[in-house]
Amino acid sequence: ERRGISERASLDKRALRRSFLDNLLYVQGKFPRLATKNDYYLALAHTVRDRLMQRWISTAAAYTTQCSRTVCYLSAEFLMGPHLGNNLINLGIYDVAAEVVGELGLDLEDLLYQEEEPGLGNGGLGRLAACFIDSLATLEVPALGYGIRYEYGIFHQTLSDGWQVEKTDKWLRFGNPWELARPEWAVEIKFGGHTEQYTDEHQRLRVRWVAARIVNGVPYDTPILGYHVNTANTLRLWKAEAPESFDFGQFNRGDYAGAVTQKIVSENLSKVLYPNDEQEAGKELRLQQQFFFVSCSLQDMLRILQIQRIPVEKFHEKFAVQLNDTHPSIGVAELMRLLVDEQLLAWDTAWDITCKSFGYTNHTLMPEALERWSLPLFQRVLPRHLEIIYEINARFLDQVRIRFFGDEARIARLSLIEEQGPRYVRMANLACVGSHAINGVADLHTELLKQDVLKDFYELCPEKFSNKTNGVTPRRWIVLANPRLTSLITETLGDGWIRDLDLLRGLESHIDDAAFVQRWQAVKRANKADLATHIERRLQISIDPDSLFDVQVKRIHEYKRQHLAALHIVALYCRIKANPNIEMVPRTFIFGGKAAPGYHMAKLMIKLITAIGDVVNFDPDVRGRLKVAFLPNFSVTNGQRIYPAADLSEQISTAGKEASGTGNMKFQMNGALTIGTMDGANIEIMEEVGKENFFQFGLLTPEVYAWQARGYRPQECYERSPALREVIDLIGSGYFARGDSSVFKPLIDVLLRYDPYFLLADFDSYVACQDEVSAVYKDKHRWARMAILNSARSGKFSSDRTIRQYCSEIWNVDKVPVRLLS
Numbered sequence: 001e002r003r004g005i006s007e008r009a010s011l012d013k014r015a016l017r018r019s020f021l022d023n024l025l026y027v028q029g030k031f032p033r034l035a036t037k038n039d040y041y042l043a044l045a046h047t048v049r050d051r052l053m054q055r056w057i058s059t060a061a062a063y064t065t066q067c068s069r070t071v072c073y074l075s076a077e078f079l080m081g082p083h084l085g086n087n088l089i090n091l092g093i094y095d096v097a098a099e100v101v102g103e104l105g106l107d108l109e110d111l112l113y114q115e116e117e118p119g120l121g122n123g124g125l126g127r128l129a130a131c132f133i134d135s136l137a138t139l140e141v142p143a144l145g146y147g148i149r150y151e152y153g154i155f156h157q158t159l160s161d162g163w164q165v166e167k168t169d170k171w172l173r174f175g176n177p178w179e180l181a182r183p184e185w186a187v188e189i190k191f192g193g194h195t196e197q198y199t200d201e202h203q204r205l206r207v208r209w210v211a212a213r214i215v216n217g218v219p220y221d222t223p224i225l226g227y228h229v230n231t232a233n234t235l236r237l238w239k240a241e242a243p244e245s246f247d248f249g250q251f252n253r254g255d256y257a258g259a260v261t262q263k264i265v266s267e268n269l270s271k272v273l274y275p276n277d278e279q280e281a282g283k284e285l286r287l288q289q290q291f292f293f294v295s296c297s298l299q300d301m302l303r304i305l306q307i308q309r310i311p312v313e314k315f316h317e318k319f320a321v322q323l324n325d326t327h328p329s330i331g332v333a334e335l336m337r338l339l340v341d342e343q344l345l346a347w348d349t350a351w352d353i354t355c356k357s358f359g360y361t362n363h364t365l366m367p368e369a370l371e372r373w374s375l376p377l378f379q380r381v382l383p384r385h386l387e388i389i390y391e392i393n394a395r396f397l398d399q400v401r402i403r404f405f406g407d408e409a410r411i412a413r414l415s416l417i418e419e420q421g422p423r424y425v426r427m428a429n430l431a432c433v434g435s436h437a438i439n440g441v442a443d444l445h446t447e448l449l450k451q452d453v454l455k456d457f458y459e460l461c462p463e464k465f466s467n468k469t470n471g472v473t474p475r476r477w478i479v480l481a482n483p484r485l486t487s488l489i490t491e492t493l494g495d496g497w498i499r500d501l502d503l504l505r506g507l508e509s510h511i512d513d514a515a516f517v518q519r520w521q522a523v524k525r526a527n528k529a530d531l532a533t534h535i536e537r538r539l540q541i542s543i544d545p546d547s548l549f550d551v552q553v554k555r556i557h558e559y560k561r562q563h564l565a566a567l568h569i570v571a572l573y574c575r576i577k578a579n580p581n582i583e584m585v586p587r588t589f590i591f592g593g594k595a596a597p598g599y600h601m602a603k604l605m606i607k608l609i610t611a612i613g614d615v616v617n618f619d620p621d622v623r624g625r626l627k628v629a630f631l632p633n634f635s636v637t638n639g640q641r642i643y644p645a646a647d648l649s650e651q652i653s654t655a656g657k658e659a660s661g662t663g664n665m666k667f668q669m670n671g672a673l674t675i676g677t678m679d680g681a682n683i684e685i686m687e688e689v690g691k692e693n694f695f696q697f698g699l700l701t702p703e704v705y706a707w708q709a710r711g712y713r714p715q716e717c718y719e720r721s722p723a724l725r726e727v728i729d730l731i732g733s734g735y736f737a738r739g740d741s742s743v744f745k746p747l748i749d750v751l752l753r754y755d756p757y758f759l760l761a762d763f764d765s766y767v768a769c770q771d772e773v774s775a776v777y778k779d780k781h782r783w784a785r786m787a788i789l790n791s792a793r794s795g796k797f798s799s800d801r802t803i804r805q806y807c808s809e810i811w812n813v814d815k816v817p818v819r820l821l822s
């Protein structure tokens with residue numbers, strides 16, 4: 001029976017309804033009266049999953065028969081967010097699915113919120129990887145995302161008395177309908193032990209790694225469908241398991257308990273995501289995790305070469321392997337080991353292949369984020385890789401010595417091994433030496449890499465360096481997150497903008513169309529009302545949807561300066577207390593973000609914000625003109641509610657510290673105006689929207705450097721600015737801590753003594769700029785026009801643009817359109 005495609009893949013409404021009810025019965029084993037909301041979510045998820053399969057198989061078939069050049073994106077983090085809504089949109093069946101569930105008395109949005117999001121990342125870097133694989137699929141580029149299937153993702157944040165409390169993220173509790181285990185493609189990963197030399201049958205000296213322990217890596221595949229295309233690429237995440245033979249085999253004969261312990265040790269490898277952002281901790285398990293997923297992935301690539309009968313010498317022609325920061329950079333040494341020790345290639349051939357395969361993206365200028373592993377630790381976990389790194393280093397430094405004769409200081413800086421004091425392996429140096437391309441993630445960031453962090457590598461090989469300014473996917477961050485805006489834009493311009501975001505420029509010609517501007521304002525107002533309702537439910541504080549929504553959502557970090565925003569709130573509060581009848585634009589300050597569990601100052605910053613809220617929100621003098629809401633557990637899901645409702649986007653990092661930022665782009669697309677420093681991609685956002693549509697303040701990067709060189713004295717700023725003094729003194733007095741002056745003392749002390757992130761230096765400039773924001777907001781029409789222009793000029797920040805640049809300038813890959821197999 002072949003009447004077109006099977007019922008199970010059909011996108012028409014009747015087929016969807018039948019599948020949905022079928023899956024409720026056959027997958028969930030429930031009839032409607034007994035079904036929970038989660039049963040309905042899973043029934044719908046399976047309905048969608050069925051419809052992905054045909055595309056997934058067709059894609060795999062196209063890539064296999066054409067032996068397509070493939071991007072392998074190696075990332076320790078993929079912060080995907082929920083899949084169901086995105087897949088409905090990319091399949092083009094969101095509205096019809098809403099009708100189907102609606103006719104059964106259910107609400108689609110309600111079902112979407114049932115999905116536990118896979119929070120397999122910390123923040124910017126992990127979310128960037130997710131946007132990139134969406135764009136790769138939409139652009140029909142053959143690509144695999146490789147990472148770790150953490151059993152526990154980023155912790156769930158709750159607040160207790162205004163302090164952050166962490167809860168484990170049991171995202172797999174109710175099963176994961178989007179993944180497929182592929183145990184037939186499991187690989188073995190070695191750890192520890194020692195190396196031995198031996199001579200092979202050709203009398204050549206070779207090295208054998210005799211491991212102390214073996215762990216199995218089992219791939220779990222998730223299809224990643226592009227927007228309105230047949231391409232469904234694969235996200236392949238590795239789970240660690242104890243090998244059967246190891247459990248009860250020769251090592252543990254008779255030792256049942258020992259075998260079980262061994263199993264637990266093995267499975268610990270993919271147990272939990274490290275919640276540190278921009279702070280290197282040097283933990284052994286983290287190095288093991290990195291090696292685990294990288295070795296699994298490289299072995300998987302060798303398997304793919306084999307089934308496509310491509311000789312191993314052509315590895316670099318088949319694969320473009322991208323290192324998402326240094327976390328996967330052990331791959332340079334591991335590919336050398338696989339090619340030399342196991343595939344028996346000559347060192348020089350292997351090195352040539354390795355360098356042509358890898359590209360390295362740097363994501364941070366923070367020195368404390370640069371990964372280094374102590375030599376004893378490295379030797380213990382990866383003895384063979386240490387030898388390989390020594391060999392790479394010796395050959396590399398020989399060349400450096402010839403180029404820079406006698407420059408021993410430079411050689412010490414370029415070395416893969418840090419030699420002053422305790423010795424370390426420097427992973428950024430390994431990534432630079434082993435890659436043919438090195439990139440930063442915004443113009444300023446790339447310039448600072450060249451001048452500063454990677455200066456020596458730039459002077460050695462300037463041709464390796466390029467910039468790839470980050471971007472975000474408009475499918476998730478506009479179409480899915482902001483359906484009202486999506487309808488307005490599509491009714492105005494057609495729907496081409498979803499694949500070609502530059503078309504948003506077309507909105508500019510509607511800026512004088514009063515009806516359009518009014519509809520724009522209505523969209524924002526409705527989004528704000530939705531968020532207000534959400535906040536009221538969660539936090540029991542009333543929110544005025546007509547107040548200015550001033551939003552800062554991102555990881556909590558001193559360099560991102562959430563506490564500068566807090567100082568501003570206190571400054572406004574002081575104005576009200578001094579003159580309760582003062583005229584003031586009502587504002588709602590919305591914060592969200594997680595602090596690394598061991599980062600005490602970041603946790604204190606959260607407490608400061610919540611403590612200010614607890615006073616300001618209930619002081620009758622304020623008369624509702626200021627509200628402060630810290631929304632717990634900022635995540636992809638929560639971001640999707642927040643960005644569309646923002647009026648003002650806070651991007652206030654110290655100049656020269658934020659590599660790019662990507663939240664800034666999500667706000668801009670959704671029509672928020674930015675108040676920001678000249679940092680990261682803010683600079684490029686201002687270039688696109690024009691100075692007159694951007695609120696700029698603060699020191700510039702060279703000014704920060706100059707202040708540092710001169711010896712910055714924050715105390716002087718404090719003494720010079722009466723407003724600042726009042727704010728600092730009020731917090732220091734314990735006013736926001738029921739009179740307990742000890743609570744915020746550590747934070748105030750750092751600001752007055754060192755202020756490493758220049759809050760006090762930027763305070764007056766920030767407050768003046770915020771006053772300008774309020775003045776503009778009073779003119780609602782002017783504000784709306786500026787907001788429309790921000791959206792209209794956000795095309796550059798689509799990750800489609802970013803990925804096109806990676807494809808042509810680093811990866812040299814082309815698209816491979818997929819024909820649907822019937």
Ligand code: 26W
Binds near residue numbers: 128276277281363662
């Ligand atoms: C070892 C600890 C650690 C963990 C994570 C060090 C560094 C990281 C990441 C590189 C931190 C990160 O997410 N960086 C962010 O990357 C985004 C995507 O490029 C940028 O937009 C952000 O500016 C940058 O902070």
